[in-house]
Amino acid sequence: MEQGKSFWKRAYAGVAMLSMALIAGCDRGGGGEGSNSNSSSNGSSKAPKLAFVAGGANEFWKIAAAGVHKYEQEAKIQIDIKAPPNSTPEEQNRILESIVSEGYDAVAVSVLAPDAQVPVLNKLAEKAPLITMDSDSPNSNRLFYVGTNNYEAGKVLGNEIVKILPNGGKMAVFVGTFAVDNAAQRFKGIQDVVTAHNIQIVDKREDNVDRAKARSNVEDILNAHPDLNVATGLWSYNGPAIIAAVEALGKKGKVIPAVFDEEDATLSGIENGTVACTVVQKPFQFGYLASKWLHELATKGDAARAAIPPSKTIDTGVEVITKENVAAFKARLAEQKK
Incomplete structure (x- = not known):
């Protein structure tokens, strides 16, 4: 299922601590300010600065990144994908602390230590709208969770x-x-x-x-x-x-x-x-839906917050794969990752 090193070269550019090569679908430049001039609802020509912080760098997160890139293409924006190389809370905290100081407009995080990371998550939530995906931190000040129940x-x-x-x-x-x-x-x-x-x-x-x-x-x-x-x-x-x-x-x-x-x-x-x-699970949906919400929270403000479900959860569901449906599932997965 490898699609070429360039996919993840783009996703991780600008994150010096992450030197790993991961797979993605296109190479449009690195992190930091988005290079696309996307007008927000308030008339500003400045592109929103959005971050998707994964829980690791395995095949699961490659599929999630494909969902991020799908939304990027549709909305003509850029979202910075960041990940802790060894999936440790310490590494992820360094990423989050860096994001706090870098002026991001909205952030999605798969939280590696839901209770221990509450202080750094709350510090981030003071600076920008924060959502969780894949792994929640319900005791933090995140707005809501996208992912599996x-x-x-x-x-x-x-x-x-x-x-x-x-x-x-x-x-x-x-x-x-x-x-x-x-x-x-x-x-x-x-x-x-x-x-x-x-x-x-x-x-x-x-x-x-x-x-x-x-x-x-x-x-x-x-x-x-x-x-x-x-x-x-x-x-x-x-x-x-x-x-x-x-x-x-x-x-x-x-x-x-x-x-x-x-x-x-x-x-x-x-x-x-x-x-x-x-x-x-549906990691492609994690990536796509989290990206869509990040964009709307950054550009629509209170209108986007008003659309958050009362449960503060968007359940993407699961599917059981057995010998009977594995071939069809693999074909669908390959199509998602194109």
Whole structure:
């Protein structure tokens, strides 16, 4: 699904701390002031300065960036995409602190530590309209959240696990950290469903976004629990880590991965029968809708704020991908990323 290095070269230009190469669809120059002269509703010819702060730099966020770029093309504006290279709150805080001083007109953030980052988020919200996407910080002064209802998404995956283990069984759960809101809510949703069906969660492990540890965690659990039935990954890279461990230890068909998100290896695992299912979010919609709201908040002010839903949540929904629909999903995904 690689589309060329130039896509992410544009997205990350002007962010010196982020030297990684990520994929995007066009190269129109770097961050800072938008180069397009887009008139706002108040008649100003100055382009709004908007920032989309991702939670990382994996395939999931490449898809979200495609949604950002789709809106950019439609609205003829530029949005600066920024991301912490190692998905740590410390890195993200440095990005947010920089944004505070750089005069942005509206900002969207996938929050990595919902409670710990409230002070820096509130400082940012004093300077510009702030929304969250993908991972919320409901105790902050953000205006609203765009993304998945992660508790309900967890319940969806929980119901798929019940289909895999209709007579009960044992499972383990893996993630970067349970401290992030989306991970905690997904886990709770899964737990609330499976425990009512005699399915025991025998262990859960954090890897702190260390890809090698993500795999070794799975290997450790598979060795410690030879009767394990299902391995669940809550973040996108956990799926490929589980697949690699299951295949390396000769557990294919014995331990069934049931995971989240649409990493290439996860979709391939569904095609070859290693993975039962993945619950995918709609990161393209995260990017597109967050960008649209940023633009309107920056240019329409109170009128845009008046349109915020009373729930302060825009739920983009989820989809279950299995062997029956994976080919169609991959084709649709490729089209979105063009």
